[in-house]
Amino acid sequence: xxxxxxxxxxxxxxxxxxxxxxxxxxxxxxxxxxxxxxxxxxxxxxxxxxxxxxxxxxxxxxxxxxxxxxxxxxxxxxxxxxxxxxxxxxxxxxxxxxxxxxxxxxxxxxxxxxxxxxxxxxxxxxxxxxxxxxxxxxxxxxxxxxxxxxxxxxxxxxxxxxxxxxxxxxxxxxxxxxxxxxxxxxxxxxxxxxxxxxxxxxxxxxxxxxxxxxxxxxxxxxxxxxxxxxxxxxxxxxxxxxxxxxxxxxxx
Amino acid sequence: xxxxxxxxxxxxxxxxxxxxxxxxxxxxxxxxxxxxxxxxxxxxxxxxxxxxxxxxxxxxxxxxxxxxxxxxxxxxxxxxxxxxxxxxxxxxxxxxxxxxxxxxxxxxxxxxxxxxxxxxxxxxxxxxxxxxxxxxxxxxxxxxxxxxxxxxxxxxxxxxxxxxxxxxxxxxxxxxxxxxxxxxxxxxxxxxxxxxxxxxxxxxxxxxxxxxxxxxxxxxxxxxxxxxxxxxxxxxxxxxxxxxxxxxxxxxxxxxxxxxxxxxxxxxxxxxxxxxxxxxxxxxxxxxxxx
Numbered sequence: 001x002x003x004x005x006x007x008x009x010x011x012x013x014x015x016x017x018x019x020x021x022x023x024x025x026x027x028x029x030x031x032x033x034x035x036x037x038x039x040x041x042x043x044x045x046x047x048x049x050x051x052x053x054x055x056x057x058x059x060x061x062x063x064x065x066x067x068x069x070x071x072x073x074x075x076x077x078x079x080x081x082x083x084x085x086x087x088x089x090x091x092x093x094x095x096x097x098x099x100x101x102x103x104x105x106x107x108x109x110x111x112x113x114x115x116x117x118x119x120x121x122x123x124x125x126x127x128x129x130x131x132x133x134x135x136x137x138x139x140x141x142x143x144x145x146x147x148x149x150x151x152x153x154x155x156x157x158x159x160x161x162x163x164x165x166x167x168x169x170x171x172x173x174x175x176x177x178x179x180x181x182x183x184x185x186x187x188x189x190x191x192x193x194x195x196x197x198x199x200x201x202x203x204x205x206x207x208x209x210x211x212x213x214x215x216x217x218x219x220x221x222x223x224x225x226x227x228x229x230x231x232x233x234x235x236x237x238x239x240x241x242x243x244x245x246x247x248x249x250x251x252x
Numbered sequence: 253x254x255x256x257x258x259x260x261x262x263x264x265x266x267x268x269x270x271x272x273x274x275x276x277x278x279x280x281x282x283x284x285x286x287x288x289x290x291x292x293x294x295x296x297x298x299x300x301x302x303x304x305x306x307x308x309x310x311x312x313x314x315x316x317x318x319x320x321x322x323x324x325x326x327x328x329x330x331x332x333x334x335x336x337x338x339x340x341x342x343x344x345x346x347x348x349x350x351x352x353x354x355x356x357x358x359x360x361x362x363x364x365x366x367x368x369x370x371x372x373x374x375x376x377x378x379x380x381x382x383x384x385x386x387x388x389x390x391x392x393x394x395x396x397x398x399x400x401x402x403x404x405x406x407x408x409x410x411x412x413x414x415x416x417x418x419x420x421x422x423x424x425x426x427x428x429x430x431x432x433x434x435x436x437x438x439x440x441x442x443x444x445x446x447x448x449x450x451x452x453x454x455x456x457x458x459x460x461x462x463x464x465x466x467x468x469x470x471x472x473x474x475x476x477x478x479x480x481x482x483x484x485x486x487x488x489x490x491x492x493x494x495x496x497x498x499x500x501x502x503x504x505x506x507x508x509x510x511x512x513x514x515x516x517x518x519x520x521x522x523x524x525x526x527x528x529x530x531x532x533x534x535x536x537x538x539x540x541x542x543x
Contacts, residue, residue, distance in 0.1 A: 098455070
C-alpha cells in the first residue's frame with residue numbers, strides 16, 4: 001500500500017489533562033480519590049481489568065452519560081474546555097452501516113453543517129491504506145479495515161485530544177500490530193489516552209502508563225526507550241511480564 | 253470479511269473455468285437450486301389445476317357449485333370489461349390506504365420517538381385500533397363519513413398502519429447505542445440524530461412493516477367494500493364478488509378472487525424488491541454472502 005504524505009499535525013496545540021475526583025454508581029463507589037494526569041502530546045495508557053472504571057474515565061472526559069454520579073474536576077492545562085476537543089475511537093468501529101467510507105469519514109463535518117472537504121477525506125483514507133475502498137460500505141470491509149476507517153475519521157476531525165477505548169482489542173494479532181503502528185504514527189503530536197486490558201499493547205505504545213485496579217490508580221515506570229517499542233526487545237518483554245503480574249494483583 | 257471478498261473473486265474466476273470437481277458439483281447444485289426455486293411451485297400449481305379440472309369433469313360437479321378452471325378462465329375473459337375497472341378501483345383504494353398508512357405510521361412513530369410520554373399516552377390506543385376487528389368498526393365509519401371513498405380509505409388505513417407504526421417505533425429505538433454516543437460527541441442536534449442516525453437505522457424495520465402493511469391494506473380495502481356493499485359506478489372487486497354470489501355466478505367469483513390474489517402477490521413482490529434495493533449494500537438481511 002502506498003503511503004500518502006503525512007497530514008498536517010493537530011492544528012491546535014494538544015494540552016495536558018487532569019481528572020480528579022470520586023465516581024459512584026448505583027450508590028457504590030467505583031473509584032474514589034482518583035487523580036489521573038494525562039501528559040500532553042503523547043500516549044498515556046490506562047491498563048486494567050474489566051469493571052474497574054476505565055471506560056467510565058473515558059466517558060467522563062468525553063462528556064458522555066455515565067449512569068452514575070461524578071464528584072470531581074476535569075481540566076486541561078490550557079484552561080479551555082475538554083469535551084469539545086475530543087475525538088473518540090472504540091472497540092466497535094462506530095461506523096454507520098448505511099454510509100460508505102467517505103460518508104463515514106466526513107460524518108462530523110456533515111453534522112456541523114459544513115461542506116465536507118472531500119479531497120482531504122480521500123487523502124486521509126489513502127493515508128490509512130484504504131485507497132481502493134472509498135465507496136464501500138462497512139459490511140464489505142474486514143474488521144481491521146473498518147478500524148482504519150474509524151482512524152481516518154479521527155484524523156479528519158483533527159482534534160488535539162484523542163480517546164481510544166480498546167480500539168484494537170477485536171483484531172487478530174497481525175492486524176492489531178499493524179494498526180498500533182499506524183495509529184501511533186498518524187496521531188503523533190496529539191494528547192492520546194489509550195484504555196486497554198492488554199499489557200503488551202500498553203508497553204508497546206505508552207509514553208506514560210497507569211494501572212487502574214479495584215485498589216486505585218498506580219503509576220508504572222515505562223522502559224527507557226521511546227515508543228513505539230519493539231515487541232521482542234528484552235526490556236519490553238520484561239515489562240510486559242511485570243504488568244501481567246501486577247494485573248493479577250502482585251506488585252509491579 | 254476480506255476473506256469473503258477474496259472468495260467472491262475466486263468464485264468468479266472458477267465459474268469461468270471450472271477445474272476442481274468439488275467446485276463443479278457446487279456450481280451444478282446451485283444451478284439446480286435456482287431452477288427448482290421457480291419450477292417446483294409451477295409444477296404444484298399445474299398439478300393442482302389439472303386435478304381440479306379432472307375432479308370437476310369426472311364427477312360432473314355442477315358449475316354453480318364448483319366451476320372448473322376452464323370456466324373460471326372463460327369468466328375472466330368474458331367479464332373482463334366489468335372486472336378490470338373494478339380491480340382498478342380496489343387497487344386505487346389499496347395503494348391510497350398504503351400511502352396514508354405509511355405517512356401516518358412513520359409520522360406517529362417519529363412523534364413517539366421524540367418523547368416517552370407521548371408514546372406512553374397514545375400507543376395503547378394504536379393497539380386498540382389494531383385489535384378491534386375492522387369489520388365491526390366499518391359500518392360505523394360508513395355512517396359517520398359521508399364520502400364512500402373516504403370511508404374505504406379509513407377502513408383500509410386502520411388495518412394497515414399498525415405494523416408500520418410498531419416496526420418503525422422499534423427501529424427508531426434500535427439505533428446503535430455507541431453510535432448515539434458518537435453523535436453526542438459530535439454535538440449533533442436532536443433533529444440531526446433523528447435524520448442521520450435513527451431514521452436510517454429504522455429503515456430495515458420500516459420496510460419489514462411495509463411488506464405486512466401492503467397485504468393488509470388490500471385486505472382492509474376488500475373488507476371495507478364488503479361492508480359498504482353499495483354497487484353502481486365506482487364499486488370495487490369485493491362488490492363484484494358479492495353481486496356474483498347473489499346471482500350464483502360462481503365462475504365470476506373465482507375470477508375476481510384470482511385477480512385479488514394476483515394483486516396481493518404483485519404488491520408483496522414489489523415491496524420486497526424495493527426493500528432489497530434499499531438495503532442490499534449495507535443491511536445484514538440483504539447482503540449476499542458465500543459459505
